[in-house]
Amino acid sequence: MDNEEETPEQMMDEIYANGGGDDKRYRLVVNGEQLDVEAYAALYSGRTKIVRLLFIADHCGNPMMRSETLRMAYDEIKKREDTQLFREVVQKIDGTLGPAYGMDSAWIDSVERRAEQKKDKLENELNAYRTNLIKESIRMGFNDFGDFYYAHGALGDAFKSYIRTRDYCTTAKHIIHMCLNAILVSIEMGQFSHVTSYVSKAELTPEALEPVTVAKLRCAAGLAYLEVKKYKLAARKFLEVGPELGNNYTEVIAPQDVATYGGLCALASFDRTELKNKVIDNSNFKNFLELVPEVRELINDFYSSHYASCLDYLGNLKANLLLDIHLHDHVETLYNEIRHKALIQYTHPFVSVDLRMMANAFKTSVAGLEKELEALITNNQIQARIDSHNKILYARHADQRNVTFQRVLQTGSEFDRDVRAMLLRANIIKYDFHQKQSRKI
Amino acid sequence: METAEALVVQIQALSGSAEDVSHLHSCLKQSEELLRQPTSLAPFLDRLDPSKHSLGYLYLLEAFTSCPISKEQANELILLIVRFVNSCNAEQIRLAPDKFVSVCKRLKDQAMLLDAPIRGVSAMLTAIRKLQPSSEHLTTLHPDFLLLCILAKCYKTGLHLLEDDIFEVDLPRDLFLYCYYGAMICVGLKQFQKSLELLHNVVTSPMSNLNAIAVEAYKKYILVSLIHHGQFSTAFPKYTSNVAQRNLKNFTQPYLDLASSYSNGKISELEMFVLSNKDKFELDNNLGLVKQVVSSMYKRNIQRLTQTYLTLSLQDIANRVQLNSPKEAEMHVLKMIQDGEIYATINQKDGMVRFIEDPEQYKTCEMIEHIDSSIRRIMALSKKLTAIDECMSCDPLYLAKIGRERHKFDFDDFDNVPQKFNT
Numbered sequence: 116m117d118n119e120e121e122t123p124e125q126m127m128d129e130i131y132a133n134g135g136g137d138d139k140r141y142r143l144v145v146n147g148e149q150l151d152v153e154a155y156a157a158l159y160s161g162r163t164k165i166v167r168l169l170f171i172a173d174h175c176g177n178p179m180m181r182s183e184t185l186r187m188a189y190d191e192i193k194k195r196e197d198t199q200l201f202r203e204v205v206q207k208i209d210g211t212l213g214p215a216y217g218m219d220s221a222w223i224d225s226v227e228r229r230a231e232q233k234k235d236k237l238e239n240e241l242n243a244y245r246t247n248l249i250k251e252s253i254r255m256g257f258n259d260f261g262d263f264y265y266a267h268g269a270l271g272d273a274f275k276s277y278i279r280t281r282d283y284c285t286t287a288k289h290i291i292h293m294c295l296n297a298i299l300v301s302i303e304m305g306q307f308s309h310v311t312s313y314v315s316k317a318e319l320t321p322e323a324l325e326p327v328t329v330a331k332l333r334c335a336a337g338l339a340y341l342e343v344k345k346y347k348l349a350a351r352k353f354l355e356v357g358p359e360l361g362n363n364y365t366e367v368i369a370p371q372d373v374a375t376y377g378g379l380c381a382l383a384s385f386d387r388t389e390l391k392n393k394v395i396d397n398s399n400f401k402n403f404l405e406l407v408p409e410v411r412e413l414i415n416d417f418y419s420s421h422y423a424s425c426l427d428y429l430g431n432l433k434a435n436l437l438l439d440i441h442l443h444d445h446v447e448t449l450y451n452e453i454r455h456k457a458l459i460q461y462t463h464p465f466v467s468v469d470l471r472m473m474a475n476a477f478k479t480s481v482a483g484l485e486k487e488l489e490a491l492i493t494n495n496q497i498q499a500r501i502d503s504h505n506k507i508l509y510a511r512h513a514d515q516r517n518v519t520f521q522r523v524l525q526t527g528s529e530f531d532r533d534v535r536a537m538l539l540r541a542n543i544i545k546y547d548f549h550q551k552q553s554r555k556i
Numbered sequence: 557m558e559t560a561e562a563l564v565v566q567i568q569a570l571s572g573s574a575e576d577v578s579h580l581h582s583c584l585k586q587s588e589e590l591l592r593q594p595t596s597l598a599p600f601l602d603r604l605d606p607s608k609h610s611l612g613y614l615y616l617l618e619a620f621t622s623c624p625i626s627k628e629q630a631n632e633l634i635l636l637i638v639r640f641v642n643s644c645n646a647e648q649i650r651l652a653p654d655k656f657v658s659v660c661k662r663l664k665d666q667a668m669l670l671d672a673p674i675r676g677v678s679a680m681l682t683a684i685r686k687l688q689p690s691s692e693h694l695t696t697l698h699p700d701f702l703l704l705c706i707l708a709k710c711y712k713t714g715l716h717l718l719e720d721d722i723f724e725v726d727l728p729r730d731l732f733l734y735c736y737y738g739a740m741i742c743v744g745l746k747q748f749q750k751s752l753e754l755l756h757n758v759v760t761s762p763m764s765n766l767n768a769i770a771v772e773a774y775k776k777y778i779l780v781s782l783i784h785h786g787q788f789s790t791a792f793p794k795y796t797s798n799v800a801q802r803n804l805k806n807f808t809q810p811y812l813d814l815a816s817s818y819s820n821g822k823i824s825e826l827e828m829f830v831l832s833n834k835d836k837f838e839l840d841n842n843l844g845l846v847k848q849v850v851s852s853m854y855k856r857n858i859q860r861l862t863q864t865y866l867t868l869s870l871q872d873i874a875n876r877v878q879l880n881s882p883k884e885a886e887m888h889v890l891k892m893i894q895d896g897e898i899y900a901t902i903n904q905k906d907g908m909v910r911f912i913e914d915p916e917q918y919k920t921c922e923m924i925e926h927i928d929s930s931i932r933r934i935m936a937l938s939k940k941l942t943a944i945d946e947c948m949s950c951d952p953l954y955l956a957k958i959g960r961e962r963h964k965f966d967f968d969d970f971d972n973v974p975q976k977f978n979t
Contacts, residue, residue, distance in 0.1 A: 488864075489864045492863060492864040493860060493863065493864060500863075500864060500865055500866045500911075501864055501865045501866060502865070502866040502867050503865055503866075503867055503868045503869070503872060504867040504868075504869065504906075504908055505867070509866060516918070517914070517916070517917065517918060520918040520923075520927075523927075524926075524927065524930065527930045527931070527934055528930070530934060530937075531930075531933060531934055531937060532753055534937050534938075534941060535721060535723075535937070536753070536756065536757055536760070537795075538723050538940070538941070538944065539722065539723065539725065539731065539757055539761070540757075540760070540761055540762055540795065541944070542723065542724065542725045543725060543728050543731065543761055543762050544762050546725065546726070546727075546728060547728075547762065547764070548953065549953075552953055
């Protein structure tokens with residue numbers, strides 16, 4: 116509730132501060148139902164699994180959970196070849212998990228030696244391809260380089276290598292492949308502007324688009340919009356994701372996430388009809404929603420105006436959502452938006468509303484509700500006035516005729532003022548101009 | 557002495573028809589050398605009639621007043637000039653406007669020297685009316701008159717002049733000062749809208765160099781805008797000169813900070829800020845306005861409550877607006893109702909305030925008349941605009957400039973411009 120009173124700027128500050136890494140404030144907030152990290156991690160594959168685990172470790176604020184998460188991350192990294200991430204994890208563990216989870220320099224050395232050899236080999240191959248001028252081989256060479264860099268955590272180099280394959284793409288399929296690789300690396304790097312541009316590039320080659328690829332692209336675009344806070348567009352993209360996605364894109368996103376992101380963004384940004392048409396009646400999206408029953412329930416509750424239970428669900432979900440690598444920045448904003456939407460929708464059909472009943476429905480105090488309504492009325496989101504004596508909210512019906520008169524008179528006097536000011540300015544310019552002319556002569 | 561004598565005779569003879577007067581004007585210009593010994597001119601002034609021989613009298617008077625004057629003489633001099641201004645012939649003095657202006661400026665100086673600015677006020681107004689060809693012209697005397705009004709606290713008289721629409725300006729500096737002083741008069745009369753308009757003119761007016769008047773005007777613009785609108789946007793309209801856009805903010809930092817502190821809506825913070833920057837505001841002579849800004853915040857907050865509430869107890873108002881007691885809140889509300897800033901009724905028995913909607917129904921005769929006059933005014937303005945536009949599109953200088961520029965950018969369009977303008 117306290118967060119409701121924060122001004123948008125403060126909220127922004129918080130969001131930005133939080134984006135930079137571990138933030139102490141959230142350690143206090145995270146509670147409620149414990150996130151089942153193991154089940155969560157099983158949803159993902161590839162590098163994002165490790166990054167997500169590290170993110171949870173940084174943000175959960177629970178020492179038990181933290182060490183458990185770090186242990187899983189450590190095991191996961193050992194299976195791969197990313198020495199940079201390994202060092203990071205070891206530093207975070209800092210010996211708390213016993214000698215078995217310490218700095219394994221022998222492993223690092225062997226991995227790095229192998230990497231060195233592989234790099235030389237790849238370079239030689241690539242040079243050979245280049246001298247032969249076989250396009251396809253060169254493309255493969257660069258692609259291998261990209262894979263190699265990606266596996267070793269050099270994301271910037273990986274991105275560059277993948278991009279280089281572009282000049283050697285001969286079929287639409289190759290282009291899609293290049294785009295998907297670029298998108299994957301950009302998401303890992305957090306460069307969402309690249310994501311948008313490569314998504315649109317991929318969509319320009321429609322002949323080779325398989326349904327799975329389309330679904331992947333939708334997800335990537337949704338994430339990019341989410342990141343720049345265009346929640347409505349993000350919601351639309353997530354809602355368009357086809358059921359073919361399945362578990363085919365776990366290196367970026369799980370189908371559960373599609374349901375959560377899409378559902379929350381839609382709640383925060385859609386109006387009632389759009390919500391009904393595009394979310395609730397969307398058989399396609401229903402499959403996703405089935406994966407996260409809480410989100411499905413809360414959307415239905417919201418639509419059938421059971422705000423208290425909807426807000427309950429939201430409250431329970433909050434702790435886990437704050438541990439999500441993509442959504443955590445936006446949870447507060449989205450929650451505020453949803454709450455405002457609920458308040459506005461509640462008051463909309465009534466001429467007068469008893470504040471005590473409304474406070475009941477929203478599980479809050481009358482005074483708190485009054486404050487929230489006040490803010491909404493001030494922002495012109497609710498056309499109503501509060502009778503604080505009798506605790507009743509009255510809808511306000513503006514008199515069109517009076518408003519029109521007011522606006523006309525105001526516009527008239529503004530025009531009057533502007534024209535006079537303009538004529539004066541023109542006069543001074545004329546004066547300057549004549550001065551210059553006479554000086555010339 | 558001989559020649560001065562002859563000059564007086566000439567003046568007496570040549571003050572009849574317009575032709576004679578213009579002849580006299582050239583004679584007077586030639587004999588300016590002679591008028592360099594002002595001490596000897598006093599007796600001749602008596603022989604001339606200011607209403608008939610205005611032009612000659614003006615030349616002599618100007619010469620006579622150009623020497624340094626003692627305090628005792630000043631009194632008499634003021635009387636002399638005032639008498640001349642009141643009785644002189646407008647057509648004749650318009651032949652030598654700079655002489656007339658300089659005489660009037662001396663009147664202002666003397667009045668200020670004697671610490672009696674009010675003595676110059678009415679004569680200056682007369683002088684302005686006689687000097688300007690129409691009420692749309694701004695003369696050099698406008699700012700001086702307004703300054704005297706401010707010093708003499710004759711705001712009403714000053715406002716009377718400000719109600720004329722000014723379109724014709726000779727010197728930009730006159731306009732700046734006119735607007736600046738005018739804005740101060742409007743502030744004195746609490747006509748903040750008009751004041752804002754005048755200050756806006758100064759701030760956004762085209763200028764190639766930053767000037768002190770614009771800086772001071774911008775400071776006041778910030779303050780008045782806070783008082784009147786309760787907010788201030790630091791963005792300049794796009795027609796503002798580059799110089800102003802770039803530099804004004806550097807000179808007015810405390811004021812911009814004040815505006816941002818105001819926008820937080822917290823009275824205590826604002827008061828703290830004002831207290832810690834008191835010296836700066838005092839130095840600029842703006843402390844009074846700053847205090848008005850602070851008190852306007854209470855009003856703003858109460859006004860905001862009327863948007864949201866139908867009824868609210870005085871205690872709640874006091875809490876929300878951060879006043880000490882319900883009593884104080886009642887005073888504020890009462891005063892605002894009196895000033896027509898809010899529409900409300902106070903129920904003293906329960907300590908409740910009931911806010912009501914604006915009762916104006918736009919049905920009364922007065923309102924219709926008001927609307928009608930606005931329409932007529934705007935029609936007149938549009939007509940003027942069209943006329944100026946036409947006049948501009950016939951201006952040879954303008955066409956020559958446009959012709960040249962087109963030549964530079966686009967060869968195809970060039971043929972449309974007649975050859976003769978392309979010089």
